[in-house]
Amino acid sequence: MNPERPVTGGRPAFAAVPVGIIAAGIAVTLFALSSRYGFHRDELYFMAAGAHPAWGYVDQPPLTPIVARAATALFGNTPTGLRVPATLAAAATIIVVALVARELGGGRGAQVLAALSAAVSGFVLAVGHMVSTATFDLLAWVLIAWLALRLLRTGDGRWWLAMGAAVGVGTLNKYLVGLLVVALVVAVLAVGPRDVLRGRWLVAGVVIAVVLAAPNLWWQATHGWPQLTVAGGISADDGTENRVLFVPMQIAFLSPLLVPVWIAGIRRLWRDPGLRWARSMAVAYPVLCVLVLASGGKPYYALPLLLVLTAAGCEPLVRWARGRWRVATVVVAGLVAAATSAVITLPVLPADSLSVPNAINEEQGEQIGWQRLTAAVAAGWSAVPAAQRSRAVIFAENYGEAGAIARYGPNRGLPEPYSGHMSNADWGPPPDSSNGPVVVVAQEGDQSIGRFFTGCRVVGHVDTGRGVDNQEQGAPVTLCSGTTRPWSALWPSLRHYY
Incomplete structure (x- = not known):
């Protein structure tokens, strides 16, 4: 025993x-x-x-x-x-x-x-x-x-x-x-x-x-x-x-x-x-x-x-x-x-009314504003000339943005988005034939993404409409004329894990 x-x-x-x-x-x-x-x-x-x-x-x-x-x-x-x-x-x-x-x-x-x-x-x-x-x-x-x-x-x-x-x-x-x-x-x-x-x-x-x-x-x-x-x-x-x-x-x-x-x-x-x-x-x-x-x-x-x-x-x-x-x-x-x-x-x-809870548990705020983000991207997409949309691409900096556009975008006539974040990178890149304009959504203050695209201008910003300070609040929606290189050559540089 x-x-x-x-x-x-x-x-x-x-x-x-x-x-x-x-x-x-x-x-x-x-x-x-x-x-x-x-x-x-x-x-x-x-x-x-x-x-x-x-x-x-x-x-x-x-x-x-x-x-x-x-x-x-x-x-x-x-x-x-x-x-x-x-x-x-x-x-x-x-x-x-x-x-x-x-x-x-x-x-x-x-x-x-x-x-x-x-x-x-x-x-x-x-x-x-x-x-x-x-x-x-x-x-x-x-x-x-x-x-x-x-x-x-x-x-x-x-x-x-x-x-x-x-x-x-x-x-x-x-x-x-x-x-x-x-x-x-x-x-x-x-x-x-x-x-x-x-x-x-x-x-x-x-x-x-x-x-x-x-x-x-x-x-x-x-x-x-x-x-x-x-x-x-x-x-x-x-x-x-x-x-x-x-x-x-x-x-x-x-x-x-x-x-x-x-x-x-x-x-x-x-x-x-x-x-x-x-x-x-x-x-x-x-x-x-x-x-x-x-x-x-x-x-x-x-x-x-x-x-x-x-x-x-x-x-x-x-x-x-x-x-x-x-x-x-x-x-x-x-x-x-x-x-x-x-x-x-x-x-x-x-x-x-999430300012205090969100300071302790930021996951609360990350449930707010995704449909409004998609609406802001749709407004940017509408600025793409109709004749060029078959060659245009929507590119999201992170997987949350890409996931929101994938979920809510079809109801607004948006194509499938691309992103280099985490496993999203494995589901790309766009075909090199997609050499038209690029609608880019990135987190506020991130300037690094711009070096991959040409002729860029900000056409809108994300606003959750609830005053919630999450990762997407204030994110710029940018319309670019194209990429600096073909997507296949650019893609390894766009992959990121953080």
Whole structure:
């Protein structure tokens, strides 16, 4: 008998009804708010990528674009239709967090509190509101953590098979899942129980993960690993800022009011003799933080494990919250957390009142103004002489602009846009026979794009109409007479990743 593992394998009954009600309530809320603003720039890109199916893209594996394509085909090419999978993923995340609390011995109260904690978390609400790689990455991480806990508690190596499948699918969405695997293995090696790292089931789990991830890994390998170039650019551009903001953004993204809960979770995992088998989960979080800081990654990369620690802290919180005033304290804290998280992450305010939330969470503003951007481009296109339009091109500096024009442009008679940003570059260039005028839309203040075109004059500017200071506000729409070289020769210089 391994002394690090409990003698009995029984767990408290799962609080399926109240946890299900909480998950369903969040799903209904997200669904009701899904159309309040509009598509996010990344969502427009995912839809465009989904229209160009491949086993990989320069900046991501294929899962999220596939999900985007399936969602719009099944539920409609609208923000509401696209976001159905994100809504379901958020609800599933809440349920899995409750299962983590149960796995750690939490009873009905702890499970419900864990589900509520996830439901009021700003990060869960943010990624549940819109389709992003982080949406499905969060679900994959908490699912892998739950499976890991079952493996550690029972010592049954067959759980490696499920973990391998989860890791493999997670890799098809975002490579960050590799950081979780490294952090968990290092933690288990450090504090045990190490016997789970031996045997044929571990090998089988690794094989499953590799087989599932192989098509995308092969695509990356045959294309020169462009995702490493993108990751290196993120670290070079934002690494210092990410490191400085790592701790405060960890607190802000999850919710400041949940800090005592996940701290209690760390203490419980480390000190409770009955959870000695789960001690590695407390160690995995600081190991993960070191990995993220060393790589200059974004602060939210480590947040999924904080949800696991929060689930661990719910049982001691339930024991503490005995007495009327303590219950009232927990309730008030939960309501405040829910309200602040909703304002910062969800479209609950009028679009012209986003100045404060947008300063904290700029993703709010990136859902505003795409139809007006397309209208500004259409006005620029109307300045192209009709006789020259068959040879004319619309060129967008970034994938958000290109995605917006691709989505809304056909209704305004616009042709398919081109862009050198991220994987958009792989879907070009325009044919060299398109040697007529070029309508260019670029972010405000960017003068670099002009050196590729001739005879340029500004014919308009993008105005969101809501006073939202996002990346496209004030962007110039420029009409150029042509390019400095044929498109095929120019295209390598127009490709960019940042």
